[in-house]
Amino acid sequence: MATAVQPVVERETYLNSDYGLKSWLLTKDHKRIALLYLMSITAMFWLGGFFAMLIRLELLTPAGDLVSSDTYNKLFTMHGITMVFFFLIPSVPAVIGNFVIPLMIGAKDLAFPRLNLLSWYLYMIGACMALYGFLFGGIDTGWTFYTPFSTSYSNTHVVTVAVGIFVVGFSSIFTGLNFIVTIHRMRAPGLTWSRLPLFCWSNYAASLIMVLGTPVIAITLLLVAFERLFHIGVFNPALGGDPLLFQHLFWFYSHPAVYIMILPGMGVISEVITCYSRKRAFGYEFVALASIAIAVLGFLVWAHHMFVAGISMYSALVFSLLTYFVAIPSAVKVFNWTATMYKGSVRYDTPMLYAWGFIGLFTLGGLTGVFLASIGVDVHVTDTYFVVAHFHYVMVGGMVLAYLAGLHFWWPKITGKMYPEPPAKLSALLVFVGFNLTFFPQFILGYMGMPRRYHAYPPEFQVLNVLSTAGASVLAVGYVLPMIYFLWSLRYGKDAGPNPWHAVGLEWMTPSPPPTHNFDETPVVTWEAYDYEHQPQEEITVGH
């Protein structure tokens, strides 16, 4: 009788604890909300990618033949707004951070689960308003909404989209607020700040920016809407209003916002590099504090976007100097990641490939940022493709690669299934090659003087533009592949087990997918972060 077959009782996880649409739309579980975010931002990513595809197709030939210049203005505006506000800002924090942070700190949930759900609904409301604006006429102000064009001249859906971004801003504020309070108040016993995973540190730093910066863009866009609706005159030069004030207020948020878009990605890289090098993060304290330093310095550099806008020479000098300072904590991180790999037992799994891509591309993007911080170079390349390439090296080469690294790294934890390794490695390669082919020519184009935001260009720029468009097609294949094999793995993937990478970190000490309450018993932490030296060096067999 002892050998009788045990009936297979399915373990209860957050995925099968309840069924039906209502159990998802009214969930307070941070893991389910993370999946809601994953689906919504993926949709927005493809929408933004669609606009980018049309832009690249138009630029295939020198003549403005595919779309009119008005349509082109709308395309790059909608591409920017979709990607910045509806994909990059929520990408790592709202999807991966939402899922992983409570697990990493041994908590049952975020501090405010209902607020977390509300922030997803705000995201959806904002996204719907923006989509309404896109569908019924579009918007052509550029994602920067510069006045007075946006307030007095543009005949597109500025108010609808601006209010949509206002609403989605509150979604971001509430996520940041939730993270800060959670990391302060919900850590498991023994998990001190100096034992906190670097992913939590960098999301904490990004949350500080979300909480302090986002309200400023909210009021600024509200004033733009008031200007259009009630003509309050604040940004209208005809009444004596000052368009430069708009730029100051806009960049006061939107420059720190690029650190919202990169810091959480840096956190992913810290987790991935340590795991696949099987070493403690080199200079843990420095990497952690570099995140905070980036967040603080990020608030002091905004006017480097305005060097040619007519600000005083002396303030330009100060902002240029402060911008150089940002390079220091960024370099601290890059050096410490490479030092972590030194003499580590390095493995070549897909997340690690993405992490290497991140380090290379972020370094290139960051260093060209130093070029742009020097006023002389900036005056030469302002509003050229050099700036476009720099921005995309940091945002796509940096954040999107980090997001993909994180998705691959935690996919086994999120779904309990392994993704297939060979196509994943192929996609990492395609993304890296496609990305460089798309954006490296743009550095040269910008240096040669091709201005951004035009749908036609002189014929001598065509070769580089064709290269760029070809690269974009490769990049698109690299993005489509993960969509396919991630979905495939849901059904056919091997079971992952609780810890396929033999990683340390509390999130790997609970089953995959985790139960609704994350941990059956609240863990007590008695070890340092990334304690790989005291981990048995087991051969990783899953995923090959």
Next chain:
Amino acid sequence: MATSTEIQAAERSFQHHFASMEQQRDTATFGMWMFLLTEIMFFGGLFCSYLVYRHTYYTAFVEGSQKMNIILGAINTAVLICSSLSMAMGVRAAQMGKPKLMVILLLITILFGFGFLGIKAVEYHEHWTNHEFPGPNFHFETGDPAHPPTDPTHTEIYFGLYWAMTGLHALHMVIGIGLVTWLVLAGMRGAYSPIYYSPVENVGLYWHFVDLVWIYLFPLLYLISHKHAG
């Protein structure tokens, strides 16, 4: 000391992802302070614009602020300070376990809140009928034929800021009244006790914050530019 119904009510409000009631309370209060920080940054954008334009168009701001009704503004300031007092006493009553007193004090707070909005509406009506509202119908006269307005368009910016700042403040008042009403309804059901009163405390924080914004708005818009310096 806590009665069994109080303990039951507190248990109903306990969320299970917290380890203890104290942790839940600390967390909620911390969250509220963080939210108020975002509110400071939100109004900060407006105060920043105000400072820039007051510096650039000082005479226009003087002319604009002479149209403010200082008496009504001062009464409103007093009304708001009184509402903060009743709010603070309401929080104390909840803490001491006197739910009936708390409900009465919160109702008084609501009354003061409506009083503020009523007086503000009278002021708004005055400005509206005088065409002191930005837009195509904006019209501005100093009221002194010997001193025609220096530049009415700059005064329009003053009124634009006036409406935006006081309007957003009034919107916060409306939200505050809604929140206090929610507290009153829950308080009448006996939801709050010395063991569990953090919603009362946190709405109180919000109320005091909105009050504080007005404490800055009143001197900036009504008082400091009222007379030419020198």
